[in-house]
Amino acid sequence: MTKTFYFFLPFFFLFTFKIKAQTEIFDNDPAIENWLKENHIRTLGLGIIDDGQLKQVKVFGEIKERISAPYNTIFNVASLTKPITAMVALQLVNAGKWNLDEPISNYWIDPDIANDPRAKKLTTRIILSHQTGFPNWRWMKENKKLTFDFEPGTKYQYSGEGMEYLRKALEIKFKKSLDQLAKELIFQPLQMNDTNYIWEQNTDEKRFAIGYDKNGKSYEIIKNTTANAADDLHTTIEDYGKFLVNILEGGNLSPKIYSEMIKKQVKTKENKYFGLGFEIYDLGNGEFALSHGGSDLGSQCITFILPKTKQGILIFTNADEGYKVYEKLLVHYLGENGRKIVDIETT
Structure with a gap:
């Protein structure tokens, strides 16, 4: 579907x-x-x-x-x-296992923007505050590709793509799916069954x-x-x-x-x-x-x-x-x- x-x-x-x-x-x-x-x-x-x-x-x-x-x-x-995903990231930052201002490119660069130098400016802080420069969803673009609408960190634009970008980086770094991380860090401790x-x-x-x-x-x-x-x-x-x-x-x-x-x-x-x-x-x-x-x-x-x-x-x-x-x-x-x-x- x-x-x-x-x-x-x-x-x-x-x-x-x-x-x-x-x-x-x-x-x-x-x-x-x-x-x-x-x-x-x-x-x-x-x-x-x-x-x-x-x-x-x-x-x-x-x-x-x-x-x-x-x-x-x-x-x-x-x-x-989105707030659940944000708290997963913040729990990892709190534990000293993740850094708010480390370039996400250390773990993940989307193929659509691999040749764009702005990809190296993306951080968790920029993503969680919706300043990536990404559209809400790439499929909304005519070519269906992920692109920057403006320089990351310069202004606000709500983006689901940014959160997905963070997910991929977290999963690569911790070798666990986002749902596994959320269960360990949030759902199980809070008994959100x-x-x-x-x-x-x-x-x-x-x-x-x-x-x-x-x-x-x-x-x-x-x-x-x-x-x-x-x-x-x-x-x-x-x-x-x-x-x-x-x-x-x-x-x-x-x-x-x-x-x-x-x-x-x-x-x-x-x-x-x-x-x-x-x-x-x-x-x-x-x-x-x-x-x-x-x-x-x-x-x-x-x-x-x-x-x-x-x-x-x-x-x-x-x-x-x-x-x-x-x-x-x-x-x-x-x-x-x-x-x-x-x-x-x-x-």
């Missing part, structure tokens, strides 16, 4: 959609179910982090016709894969939230046999919530590496930046939010965590129009900080 990738949709687009639902629906599960139907969303996974703990996990809607979605529904979370880059024999398809378009037509399930560093992670609200709670606790990183992760590496718009693996929203008064979203056919997901207040939210949907519920949920659960996030995206 040939897969069509969505761009990582900028939130200024997502937040232009206004929802008619009243705040009161969030205390009324049947009302939420009706709200989802109005917005053509079959399944919504919602996780709420408060006081540094995953306090609430709810999954609404149906996994199949007339079958309620279970608490441990498995979602394809699209580009929410329902999370994987690949579709394994023990993956429970009965719990998988099949994606749908706005007309209610289902998409084919992507069953990757090799890891994609940028896309198609499948996980649950509880599992990814564990990951984000761990980030709030410091991510098992040294203060030095953690500070690099949350450092504003490159500006993407006013009061918004990219760090290493996460977007950074500057909310003023020393408060900030770390975020990432995912957007594919039949998958619209987003997460935010606030390190100062130890709050967070996870929103997973299996619908092309799942982004329509973001704004109301953010403002309801994150309050004034949620409104600040929306304001950054709409100004």
Whole structure:
């Protein structure tokens, strides 16, 4: 099957959609179910982090016709894969086994850019902050080849290709697949037992939230046999919530590496930046939010965590129009900080 990738949709687009639902629906599960139907969303996974703990996990809607979605529904979370890959790299940096600023060319050079001297300028820092100069995906180019759109390290451009470039270098260096590295460094230590880059024999398809378009037509399930560093992670609200709670606790990183992760590496718009693996929203008064979203056919997901207040939210949907519920949920659960996030995206 040939897969069509969505761009990582900028939130200024997502937040232009206004929802008619009243705040009161969030205390009324049947009302939420009706709200989802109005917005053509079959399944919504919602996780709420408060006081540094995953306090609430709810999954609404149906996994199949007339079958309620279970608490441990498995979602394809699209580009929410990228923060996991970033943390694999940062764990290796933390252990002294990898270097943020070492040229990736020491381990891997893509054949498409083998004769381009800019290939030697690529580093893990540049990749994780999306400053490679690569397009999102090479197939978007007319010749389907990987090329540089600009000098690496000079500006921001979101790129799945960059993450895949890093994957190949890591796999060559450590002689392990990315999914093996992630299991050893993240999934097993955090007991993320329902999370994987690949579709394994023990993956429970009965719990998988099949994606749908706005007309209610289902998409084919992507069953990757090799890891994609940028896309198609499948996980649950509880599992990814564990990951984000761990980030709030410091991510098992040294203060030095953690500070690099949350450092504003490159500006993407006013009061918004990219760090290493996460977007950074500057909310003023020393408060900030770390975020990432995912957007594919039949998958619209987003997460935010606030390190100062130890709050967070996870929103997973299996619908092309799942982004329509973001704004109301953010403002309801994150309050004034949620409104600040929306304001950054709409100004």
